[in-house]
Amino acid sequence: MVFTDIIEKKKNGLKLNQEELNFFIDGYVKGIIPDYQVSALLMAIVLKGMDEEETVALTSAMIDSGPRMDLSGIKGFKVDKHSTGGVGDDTTLLVAPLVAACGCKVAKMSGRGLGFTGGTLDKLESIPGFNVFFDNETFIKNVSKVGLSIIGQTQDLVPADKKLYALRDVTGTVQSLPLIASSIMSKKIAMGTDAVVLDVKTGNGALLPALKDSIKLADIMVRIGNAKGLKTAAVVTDMNQPLGNCIGNALSVEEAIHVLKDNIECDIKTVSLTLASKMLILGGICESDSEAMMMLEEKIASGQALVKLAQMIKNQGGDPNVVDDTSILPHAKEQISVCADSSGYVSEIITHEVGSAASLLGAGRMTKEDVIDPAVGIVIKKRLGDYVKKGEELAIFHVNDKKNFEEAVARFKKAYTISKVQPDELPLIYTVIEE
Ligand code: URA
Numbered sequence: 001m002v003f004t005d006i007i008e009k010k011k012n013g014l015k016l017n018q019e020e021l022n023f024f025i026d027g028y029v030k031g032i033i034p035d036y037q038v039s040a041l042l043m044a045i046v047l048k049g050m051d052e053e054e055t056v057a058l059t060s061a062m063i064d065s066g067p068r069m070d071l072s073g074i075k076g077f078k079v080d081k082h083s084t085g086g087v088g089d090d091t092t093l094l095v096a097p098l099v100a101a102c103g104c105k106v107a108k109m110s111g112r113g114l115g116f117t118g119g120t121l122d123k124l125e126s127i128p129g130f131n132v133f134f135d136n137e138t139f140i141k142n143v144s145k146v147g148l149s150i151i152g153q154t155q156d157l158v159p160a161d162k163k164l165y166a167l168r169d170v171t172g173t174v175q176s177l178p179l180i181a182s183s184i185m186s187k188k189i190a191m192g193t194d195a196v197v198l199d200v201k202t203g204n205g206a207l208l209p210a211l212k213d214s215i216k217l218a219d220i221m222v223r224i225g226n227a228k229g230l231k232t233a234a235v236v237t238d239m240n241q242p243l244g245n246c247i248g249n250a251l252s253v254e255e256a257i258h259v260l261k262d263n264i265e266c267d268i269k270t271v272s273l274t275l276a277s278k279m280l281i282l283g284g285i286c287e288s289d290s291e292a293m294m295m296l297e298e299k300i301a302s303g304q305a306l307v308k309l310a311q312m313i314k315n316q317g318g319d320p321n322v323v324d325d326t327s328i329l330p331h332a333k334e335q336i337s338v339c340a341d342s343s344g345y346v347s348e349i350i351t352h353e354v355g356s357a358a359s360l361l362g363a364g365r366m367t368k369e370d371v372i373d374p375a376v377g378i379v380i381k382k383r384l385g386d387y388v389k390k391g392e393e394l395a396i397f398h399v400n401d402k403k404n405f406e407e408a409v410a411r412f413k414k415a416y417t418i419s420k421v422q423p424d425e426l427p428l429i430y431t432v433i434e435e
Contacts, residue, residue: 003033003041010044018057025061025160035167042164042173050178052220058178059224062186065160069192073140076105077283080191081275082184083199084207084217085117087355088242088380091199092120092150093256094272095279097308100147101299102276104283107143107193109153113364113372116205116355118252121152122364126250126329126374130318146311158186166368175207177217185224188232195231195282197275198222202430203240205351211236211430218433226435233278236430237271241349241384244268248363248377248398250329257323260306267428273297274429330375332398338409340388344418349384353415360408361399376400378412385423 001023010016016024024041027033050058071078081095096106110132113119121132132152134142142149155162161183168174188196198221201207202214218234225232237243244267246255259269277292286292299305310320322328358364362373379396382388394416399405 003027003037007037007041007044010041010048013048015051015054016057018060021054021057021061022064025058025065028163029065029160038164038167039171039173042168042171042176042179045179046173046176052223055178055181055220056224056227059182059186059189059228062158062160062182063190066156066158066190068190069136069157071107071140071143071192074105074107074143076103077195077285078105078107078143078193079279079283080106080108080188080193080196081199081279082188082196084180084184084201086201086239086243087116087118087205087351087358088244088247088252089118089199089201090123090244090246090252090256090268091272091275093123093253093309094260094268094305095276096148096150097260097312098272098276098296098299098305099279100312101304101308102280102285102295104147104279104285105143106148107139107191108148108150109157109187109191110150111153116352116359116364118247118249118355118364120150122372122374123249123252124150124316124318126253127313127318127322128328130313131316134316142315146315147308148312149316150312153187158190161186177208177213177220180207181217181220181224185221185228188225189228189230193230195279196225197278197282198232198234199271199275200234200236201239202236203238203351203426205239205242205355215431215433218431222433222435231282232435233282234433235271235274235278236433237274238426238428238430239351240426241351242354242380243271245380245383246377247355247358247380249372249374250331251377251379251398253322254326254329257306257309257326260300260309261323263300270428274432278432278434332375332400334399336397336399336405337393338395338397338412339391340382340394340416340418341390341413342418343388343390344420345422346382346384346386346388346416347419347421347423348417350415353411354378354380357408357412357415360404360411361397362401373400385425387422388418
C-alpha cells in the first residue's frame with residue numbers, strides 16, 4: 001500500500017476501508033509515515049468527512065495501536081465519564097464522588113486544559129499533595145478501595161491518539177467530527193470500563209459550536225461505544241456561557257466542594273446530576289431518572305458524596321481537610337473587580353474568550369509547555385440574562401501576575417455583550433442520547 005494513494009482517495013471524497021486505516025495508524029505510530037503526510041490526510045478528512053463505517057474503522061485502528069487497560073481486578077460495575085471540554089466545567093469533581101457513593105466504581109483518566117478549556121487534572125493538582133500519576137496496579141487498587149480514582153492518561157493508552165492529537169492541535173485539524181469521535185471513543189473503549197456517559201458541549205465555548213453538529217457527534221459516539229460493547233449514553237449540554245461561576249483551578253475545586261457541601265441549586269449541580277443519573281442507570285443501580293435523582297440528592301444531603309471526595313483526595317496523597325477548609329487551597333494575591341462599561345442585560349457571552357481571559361491570567365495554557373498558576377482565575381458575577389448597571393461588577397479577577405492583566409480584562413469585556421433587550425433563556429440540557 002502507498003500512503004499517497006490514501007491521501008488522494010480521501011482528497012477525492014472517497015471512503016477509506018479498514019485495511020487502509022490500519023495501514024495509516026500503524027505506519028504513523030511506528031514512525032514510518034511522516035507528520036507532513038499525515039497532516040495532509042487529516043486536512044482531507046476535515047474537508048471531506050468520513051461516514052459512520054469509516055469512523056468506526058478509524059476508531060478500531062486507533063484502539064489497536066496500544067494495549068487496552070485491564071480493569072478486571074476491580075469488582076463491581078465500572079463507569080467512566082467524559083466531557084468534550086468547556087469553560088468552568090467542574091462536573092467531574094461532583095459526578096465521580098456522587099456515583100461512587102451510590103455504589104458504582106468510577107475509573108477515570110482525565111486530561112489537562114489547553115487553550116480556553118480547563119482540565120480536571122490541573123484542578124485536582126491545585127489540592128496540596130494531590131497526585132495524578134499512578135501505575136495501573138495502584139490505580140486499580142485505589143478504585144477498589146474507595147470506589148473512585150482520577151488519574152492522568154498513561155503513556156501507552158491509545159498511542160495513536162497522543163501523536164495524532166498533538167499534530168491536529170498545530171495543523172488546524174481539531175474541529176472534525178470523525179476525528180473527535182474516534183479520538184474520544186478509542187480512549188474510552190481502550191480504558192476498559194463497562195460504561196461511559198459523555199457530556200457533549202454545544203455553543204460558543206464548545207469544540208463544535210452548532211447544536212446540530214454536537215448532536216451528530218453525540219449520536220455517533222454513542223453508536224460507536226455501543227457497537228464496541230461499551231454501554232454509552234450522551235448528554236448534550238449548553239456551553240454558551242461558562243458552567244458555574246468559577247474559572248480557574250483551585251477556584252473550581254472550591255466551587256465543587258461548595259456545591260456538594262452546601263447543596264447549592266445551580267447549573268453545575270443540574271448537569272452533574274443528569275450525567276450521574278445516566279451512569280447509575282447504565283450501571284443497573286437505578287431503573288429510572290427519578291429514582292436516580294432521588295438517590296443522588298440523598299448522597300449530597302447526607303454528606304456521603306463529600307466524604308467520597310475526601311476519601312479520593314486522601315487516597316491520592318492530597319489533604320482531605322480541604323473539603324472542610326478550602327483556605328488550604330492556593331489563593332491569589334489580589335482580587336480585582338472588572339466592571340461593566342454600560343447598563344443593560346447580558347445578552348451574549350463569547351465563552352471561549354472568557355476562557356482565554358482566564359488563561360491569560362495564568363489559569364490555563366496557551367501551549368502545552370506553559371506552567372499554570374493554580375490560584376488564579378475569574379469568578380463571574382453576571383450571567384446571560386442578568387441586568388447590570390454601568391460600573392457594577394461583571395466579574396472578580398484573581399490575580400498573581402499582572403503581566404497580561406490588561407489584555408485579559410479587554411478580552412473578558414469584549415466577550416460580554418450588554419444590550420437593552422433581555423435574551424431568551426437557553427436550555428441547559430438539550431438532549432440525551434441513549435442506545
Ligand atoms: N477531546 C479529545 O480527547 N479528542 C478530541 O479530538 C477532542 C477533544
